[in-house]
Amino acid sequence: MTKKVFSRFTLMMSIFILLTFVAFYFHVTNGIFDMSVRDVCKTILRINPNEKYDLVIFQFRLPRIVIAGLVGIGLGIAGTVIQGVTKNGLADPGILGINAGAGASIVIFMYFFQMSSITSTQSNFTSILMMPIFGFVGGALAATLIYLFSWRNGVLDMQRLILSGIAISSGFGALSLYISLKMNAQDYEMAAVWISGSIYNANWTFVSSMLPWIVIFGAIIYKKSPLLDYFQLEESTAKSLGIKVEKEKSILLLSSIGLVSACVSVSGGIGFIGLMAPHIAKQLVGIQHKYVLPMSAVIGMFLLIISDYIAKTVFAPSELSVGIVVSIIGIPYFLYLLVKLKV
């Protein structure tokens, strides 16, 4: 039985990795400046390098695809954890206020450090490295507030967790808006685009600033993923099996806050990926989280790369925010789940 699940898992993983390559192919060859596969391969393999191609591939398209992939992975994992821990199939990092908390603190960061000047010169490496940390502080602050409100009799009340998450989320959203209105025009425009979720100004510095977060927290969560199976039981059952429920839940939630903060710091608030990816994953590979988690990560990666490709091309030469594309796909899916799940 386990073997059957495993082979199905391998198959589905292969399919989605393949799909990701297809999305990658479209993304890297299409755009304002179309390139053939041969040109792309030649450029990546350094055969007769050509400065123009180099610029397009290495400065624009590759970092953007890598960022999309990483953000997708991060949100896919975080969504799985948050749905697993809250036992609520409609939860996602956005609903929990982590997005908004991390977002608000990054807007504050932009306000004080004048981000437009930083990215335009691409020189201030440390500032960009600071962004996920700032995001983490904001995300953790939001999460702490949510925790405080939902802690009852020494246990985490999941209903309250979601309700206070919604409240905190709107609070931080308002804060972001307020601060962004006080910015100078250039910063404001950047913040506004960033808040709605976009990655078109990606560069390698962003990649290096978020990669360690994804790797470290992804590894911690993967190691703890079987615990998520136990959390689907009654809490009393998990406790009597000798699981330190509150401690493990906190580790898992904090790690997902870390992931989400890193994602938000480079891409702004992209919702729905964290909601959709785990559901699709569960339909494909069953309910065991050691399979669901990596599957959800790969699905998140695929969804975001393809969404970003759509965002880039559908109204070319002007671009949509990838967050908006994801929402356009995500909202009907959310409604579909709502009808189907009967929660």
Add this chain to the structure above:
Amino acid sequence: MQELIVDRAAIGYSNALIIEELSLSIPKNKITTIIGPNGCGKSTLLKAVARILKMKSGAVYLDGDAIHRLDTKEVAKKMAILPQTANAPGGLKVYELVSYGRFPHQKRIGSLKKEDYAAIDRAIEVTGLNEFKDRPIEALSGGQRQRVWIAMALAQETEILVLDEPTTYLDMAHQLDILLLLKRLNEEEGRTIIMVLHDLNHASRFSDYMIAMKDGELITEGSPEDVMTCSNLQQVFNIDASIVKCPFSENPICLSYQLS
């Protein structure tokens, strides 16, 4: 020989103390049943024993150690608990749920070793679930489901099994079926069984030791003959009971009763 001792326990929720001070000891290798009216604190007591509810003061001792000072995983190797309402997530298979019982014995979460598989197979065998192994739990009947949860507790391989109303929601035949299974586990494997039952006749028929509670206090304890008396039932449940001998087990049972 005492296995589980509750020492001057005060247990309650944030605003209400359900049990002010309660001490009792539960004998080893026996079936002990706690009886009492609704709201008397039986389930609260079990929750505290199961370390789901923190005690305000006092302690529960397991083999001489206070359980709140032991690592919760170590406690789980000695004592398995079956909660009153146990819901399994949709799609979970019988075998998977039973395998969850191995958690306290695993060094790395989710990796089953040879002895884990052996314990799971044994638990499934004992509870007669072999043919249902690969079925999703929601496809089983109430009685079978209760067996699955007992199998999970058995896979935990503990000396003590604690069950909160294991026969609720089952029809008469399945109630007896579960109790006979518990009796067998007690007799053949020497497991200590502690449970809460509402059916006094079942309690009397299957227990070696009975504890009667009311308003968070211990009223009386002892063998079924000692506890199942007219005056005790009057005091604990406010009923006038007509007590006769069970034709099957010779234990006192309540033939019928009226409110006093």
